[in-house]
Amino acid sequence: MSAPERADVVLGSVPKLGPLYAAAAGKQAAGWRRRRAVRGRGPGAPEEVLRLPAVRHVVRGVAADPGRLAAYQRLVGDALRDTLPSVYVHGLAFPVAVGVMVRADFPLPLLGMVHLGNVVEHSRPIGVGEELEIAAWPENLRAHRAGTRVDMVVEASAGGVPVWRGVSTYLAKGIGAAPELAPGEPRACLPPAPTARWQLDAATGRAYAAVLGDYNPIHLGVLPAKALGLKRPIAHGMYLAGRVLATAAPNDCGYRWSIRFEAPVFLPGTVEVALGPHNGTVDFEGWNAASGRRHFAGRVGALPPAET
Structure with a gap:
């Protein structure tokens, strides 16, 4: 099946x-009020058909702020360098993707959506002074036993050539759930010896938001998190990824990395982390030592020379 044609919506700024x-x-x-009205019509009321908007949001001339870049590097324990960490690029582009997800014709609710994971190709080192074109669009809407999944694709290009591509997968729980889908096999967490221990305080979410602007309420404090069904605020998934990549990413070349999120990190909290070599890549995972629950797992490795 060929990819659908998408209309570009060019924005003046991020x-x-x-x-x-x-x-x-x-x-x-407004959607809650509409659904309540539809339910009030009684049996036979039509259900909404979920369709993704066939658009790309595009912003040109996006550049990093050196001061904010340095603040991000300090936050995640990265070295101060004049090339952009992969998660920092994600942070530059994230508002463009969110702009798609709050469109009236985007069928899933943004707030309360579960971040399942990311696959990112960082094609080459990106200089702090480079201007980027950011494009974001949704694709691959599909059923999940707990709701509906969707991929948000973001590309960053320099001089017309893609230099960074990320696919973030999200789950909208309770929307179009397909209980006939069998649950996946539970992942046994038999953690290796930890190579690091992160002590995350209650302000971790606010600190990340102050640097990259992601003020999603689930990360900011107890009251806003409870309003969205969580007992305490949770760490940003991309903050956790950034902490790992600060140690594991080969920043002198192109690289590919992926991460899947299995259980939230409640704040304040402690995360045991292990990084280890695996066939030329680095595998990593983080878990809660008290409960044995794995928070995240993934892999990072350099791209072959022909792909850089």
Whole structure:
């Protein structure tokens, strides 16, 4: 099947996440009222068909802020260098993707969506002074036993050539759930000897938000997290990825990395982390020593020379 044609929506600048989250809250409130009205029509009321908008949001001339870059590097324990860490590129592009997800024709609710994982190809080192074109679009809407999954694809290009591509997978719980799908095999967590222990305080989510602007309420404090069904705030998944990549990423060449999230890291909290070589790559995982639950696992490795 050929890829659908997408219309480009060119934005004048990268949108601010605060107004986007406010728009998401308003959209979800309106959707709740609409669904209540539909249920009130009684048996036979038509259900909404989930379709993704055939658009790409595009922003040109995006550049890193050196001060914010240094703040990010200090936050995750990375070296201060004049090339962009992969998660920092994600942070530059994330508001463009969120702008797609708060569109009126995007069928899933942004707030409360579960971040399942990422696959990223960082094709070459990206200089702090390079101007990037950011494009974001949704694809691969599919059923899950707990709801509906979707991929948000983001590409960053320099001089017309893609230099970074990320696919973030999200789950909207309770939307179009397909209980006939059999649950996956539970992943046994038999953790290796830890190579690091992270002590994350209650302000970790706010610190990440202050640097990269992601003020999703689930990361900020107890009250906003409880309003979205969580007992305490949780760490940003990309903060956790950034901590790992600060140690494991080969920053002098192109590289590919992936991460899957299995259980949230509640704040404050302690995460045991292990990194180890595996066939030319580095495997990593993080877990809760008290419960034995794995929080995340993934892999990072250099791209072959022909692909850089």
